[in-house]
Amino acid sequence: MPDPVIATVEIPPGPGSLSVELSSPLTPQALAGVLWRYSADETPEGQAGAFTPALNSVPIGALSSIRNKFFLIEGTVLHHNDPQPVPYQVVVSIVRDGHALHTEVPPEQGTGQIKDQNMPFVYRFQIKEAV
Amino acid sequence: MSPAGRTCAVACLLSLLGALPATKSWAQSDQEKVKREAIGKLISAVDYGVPESPAFELLPEQPSEVTNVITPKDFKSALSAWHDGSKLRTGLALDSRPLVKSGRSLKEYQSSWWRQAAFRTVLSAGTSAAMQGSTDVVFAGGIRIPLIDKGDPRADAKYNERLATLYDSALAKLGPPPLRAPFDTFVARAAKASVALEPVREEFRRSHWNALKLELGLAASLQASSGIVRRDSIQADRAGLWGALAVPVVRVGQLTIAGKTAWTRSDTSIAETNRSLLGARLRLYPSEQLSFSAEFARVWSDHSRDTSRNDRWNHLGAVFEWYVPELKGWLGLGYGGDTKRRDDTGDKLSLSYAIYHQRLLESSEK
Numbered sequence: 311m312p313d314p315v316i317a318t319v320e321i322p323p324g325p326g327s328l329s330v331e332l333s334s335p336l337t338p339q340a341l342a343g344v345l346w347r348y349s350a351d352e353t354p355e356g357q358a359g360a361f362t363p364a365l366n367s368v369p370i371g372a373l374s375s376i377r378n379k380f381f382l383i384e385g386t387v388l389h390h391n392d393p394q395p396v397p398y399q400v401v402v403s404i405v406r407d408g409h410a411l412h413t414e415v416p417p418e419q420g421t422g423q424i425k426d427q428n429m430p431f432v433y434r435f436q437i438k439e440a441v
Numbered sequence: 442m443s444p445a446g447r448t449c450a451v452a453c454l455l456s457l458l459g460a461l462p463a464t465k466s467w468a469q470s471d472q473e474k475v476k477r478e479a480i481g482k483l484i485s486a487v488d489y490g491v492p493e494s495p496a497f498e499l500l501p502e503q504p505s506e507v508t509n510v511i512t513p514k515d516f517k518s519a520l521s522a523w524h525d526g527s528k529l530r531t532g533l534a535l536d537s538r539p540l541v542k543s544g545r546s547l548k549e550y551q552s553s554w555w556r557q558a559a560f561r562t563v564l565s566a567g568t569s570a571a572m573q574g575s576t577d578v579v580f581a582g583g584i585r586i587p588l589i590d591k592g593d594p595r596a597d598a599k600y601n602e603r604l605a606t607l608y609d610s611a612l613a614k615l616g617p618p619p620l621r622a623p624f625d626t627f628v629a630r631a632a633k634a635s636v637a638l639e640p641v642r643e644e645f646r647r648s649h650w651n652a653l654k655l656e657l658g659l660a661a662s663l664q665a666s667s668g669i670v671r672r673d674s675i676q677a678d679r680a681g682l683w684g685a686l687a688v689p690v691v692r693v694g695q696l697t698i699a700g701k702t703a704w705t706r707s708d709t710s711i712a713e714t715n716r717s718l719l720g721a722r723l724r725l726y727p728s729e730q731l732s733f734s735a736e737f738a739r740v741w742s743d744h745s746r747d748t749s750r751n752d753r754w755n756h757l758g759a760v761f762e763w764y765v766p767e768l769k770g771w772l773g774l775g776y777g778g779d780t781k782r783r784d785d786t787g788d789k790l791s792l793s794y795a796i797y798h799q800r801l802l803e804s805s806e807k
């Protein structure tokens with residue numbers, strides 16, 4: 311089985327706290343999930359935050375404090391017992407001071423169709439300063 | 442009522458109905474099945490809603506399999522596959538939500554009723570042989586627009602927040618997964634976390650079964666002679682229009698007001714060219730052991746080629762069901778039928794009763 315992809319997100323240097331946002335801009339879907347944090351040797355450090363429809367942004371600290379950390383979004387699209395399948399697309403954004411520095415659709419089930427089962431998706435990443 | 446009092450009441454009622462001698466063998470009685478069916482017909486003769494896929498209502502044969510297509514592009518390409526050279530294929534059916542992307546984000550959806558209506562709109566199409574053994578093909582297309590649905594779980598911000606919070610808590614309890622865990626691990630964890638949401642989903646369903654709803658449906662069909670798609674081979678076949686408004690009656694009931702009209706092309710004077718219906722139905726579930734349904738509908742049957750055949754009648758039905766623990770079954774009472782039609786000698790109204798295991802006014806509607 312191939313090793314899962316861990317995205318490297320490069321962002322320009324600068325002050326300010328970073329946050330991770332989840333959204334479903336194309337179709338109205340309720341997203342939930344947990345943002346897990348890992349040390350540089352991939353040891354779990356615990357939960358960095360959780361996502362709900364009302365709280366879709368999780369602060370992760372300044373770039374300097376997360377430089378060697380890994381993150382994993384363990385998310386799901388909550389189903390609504392739709393009689394017909396409905397397409398969904400999840401977008402993850404890395405935001406600083408209200409500006410999205412990076413947006414990406416999770417490669418692991420970030421898009422698909424949903425009907426009457428919750429649809430899990432995963433996004434693994436680390437953030438580095440762009441040179 | 443005390444258990445002794447209830448037993449006495451049951452015995453008295455059954456005696457009055459003349460059923461007591463038969464109660465020992467009621468479970469096996471075919472006669473009871475027939476009686477139950479007779480009561481069931483009182484509440485199933487008229488449909489007080491808009492069909493899920495209005496197009497299929499106009500097909501001579503209901504499709505056994507329906508293909509769900511997602512985008513308008515898929516819809517168009519699916520339809521083109523129905524055309525076999527110059528002829529239409531039969532036995533095909535599809536439905537789609539063509540305006541699914543108009544819903545936009547969940548917040549935008551929740552704050553706009555028209556986005557909700559557009560998102561829920563269902564387009565359907567199907568083909569069928571005009572009659573058994575015929576080479577003529579009927580093509581039907583239709584649309585269903587749920588204009589208002591206060592029971593739409595997607596539109597309820599608090600409900601979605603509750604689901605998400607519960608899901609997150611359940612995931613947190615499972616602890617962090619390995620960073621490089623395969624995706625299957627997350628599927629299994631999601632399945633575990635999802636279990637925590639089921640009671641909330643069930644509670645929502647139970648508290649919204651009778652929510653305010655307003656729906657419209659429209660469909661039309663064409664008949665292609667020998668299935669040939671050519672201007673001189675195609676003629677209009679049927680058209681239908683449906684509307685239904687359902688309102689809650691306190692927490693235990695629902696009142697539905699519905700209307701429908703259907704036009705049919707006719708080449709003979711005896712065939713009906715239009716049938717319209719306007720009616721209302723009240724359903725009450727005051728407890729797990731009691732249920733009640735009452736309905737009234739006015740039906741118009743028109744024959745444009747011979748108006749002397751036009752007819753009007755009323756349909757009425759009232760059904761009361763009571764679960765009797767002593768009998769481990771349901772006691773059903775029904776009254777109704779149709780009033781006199783043009784060729785009848787009198788009203789066809791009757792009173793029926795039966796004892797049965799499976800209730801007619803299913804609580805799954807709740």
